[in-house]
Amino acid sequence: MATGREVRAGAVSRRRSDTRFAWSAMAPAWVFLVALIGYPLVLVVLDAFSHVNLIKPTVGGFAGLDNFAQVVSDPHFPAAVGHTLVWTVGSVVGEYAVGLGSALLLNRPVRGRGAFRALTFIPWLVPIIVAGMTWSWMLNPDFGIVNSLLVKGGLVDRPINFLGDATWAMPTVIFVNVWRSFPFYTISFLAALQAVPEELYEAAQIDGASPWRRFRYVTFPDLRSVSLIIVFIHVIWTSVNFDFIWVMTQGGPNYATITLPILIYRYAMQQFDVGMASALSTLMLIGTSLVFVVYYRYRRKLSEEILG
């Protein structure tokens, strides 16, 4: 029989070996995250205050706030900020509406529900480049199917140059983004809807609550938590998205869809000015951190409300 002290000594050594195991099993993950996210993050902030050029190694030295001043005085900067806001808010609102509507629909007990759910999910699997190309082709003013149907249906007199017209370009890229991104909302809402007890609906129905009131007072309260998190994630994902706009318009026509990530790309890969690109990245990091703070406060308020 082991004495109490031996047991305790055994527990301590077991605890130590557990700790060692825990750290070593997490080590590979740490190596990747530190080397390819942590280190670049530090680099981006340092470079924002330095003169760095991708192809001119002789350029160097401390820059102070020069890079920031240059970014802010870029004639395209104010427009890019505005477009980024429109692009983000428009996309997230659209995705939320379509996602919620489709989730409520797919939550109804109908035959073939599983198949409908799977099919709805497919746009999300498509590479962004493919979504962009396919819609560019469908919206093509000369040979595109959408314009052809619109003209034939008498909705428009002549084809619309959706991506080539400065007033249409932004709504069009937002529309395509909504098409590709909404399934993520659908599936998140569906997961949350499963947690709503069926009896609650029945009770509400027996009480004679209208469908709207049933949604407002029975369903929606349970969706608030998941709504908060997916809206937060998508505000960040959308505001920093480079691919969609780049593959569809490259920021055009005539800068009508230029956003901040496109500007970062242009600074870095076309003007090779790492300092400016890093300064703008740093500004965007500050922006996303602010979004995070807002999210965090809401989250706390919501948790307190739900838990009482």
Added chain:
Amino acid sequence: MKIRTYRRVTHAVIYVLLAILVVYCLFPFAWMMISSLKPIDEIRMRVPTFTIHRPTLDNFVNVLVEHNFTTYIRNSLVVSLAACALSLAISLLSGYVFSRFYRRRAVKYTNFFMLVSQMIPGVLLLVPLYITMRKLGILESKISLILAYTTFVIPLCTFMLSSAYDSIPASLEEAAVLDGCGRLETLRRVILPIMVPSIVSVGLYAFINAWNEFMFGYVFISQDANRTITPAIMLFKGANSINWGGLMAASVIAVLPVALIFLFLQRYFMSGLMSGAVKG
């Protein structure tokens, strides 16, 4: 009687709405397929038709043979499979620790770091990553893409796998440990075999993420030999701005593997994603 008609009407409305939803989701695919099988004169018709008068595989031959897409597909496969295997190996370990030692400080720190790093978007790190890869001398190689893709999926894979481990009772492995099995041995022999569905869904997520990624592939690789399929489509468009048939054929090629895998494994995938989504 009245209630029954009411029910029937709502039922019909739901089916109509579902049909609209499915058309909205799938029409672009249908049109992509149709266009990819059309000869060039039918592609460039003022009034496009849904039927193909003379179906042809010319677009596919053109893309695959003349424009090197066989190479791009192979590169994409190599990169995606490697990124998938690597991220699985890493997050199977970290996810296990997350699940079994969740009270340890080590786990709390790591969890926080992963949450934060998941919120840092790739495009903001594009420039320093490019410079880092250049310093490591792996720019223009598949390794740069494999490392980048792995890094950005590690947090979510870890969270998803840790919730999968949570559903496996610890008593199972305690018995094996008492029998003198080491921790890794127990993990491999006892736990992983029961986890196959979760591993499939997480691996699928990592694979699809890598297969679909565009920006890093576009920026890190400028030579044809190592180019992956998504940047290749972009460059194909730039070089042949009017070859929509070829572009649609390339798109079909890029979508098909992912769509097929998904349709076969969607049951695993949907439930895995749903649990990850709720947890996150």
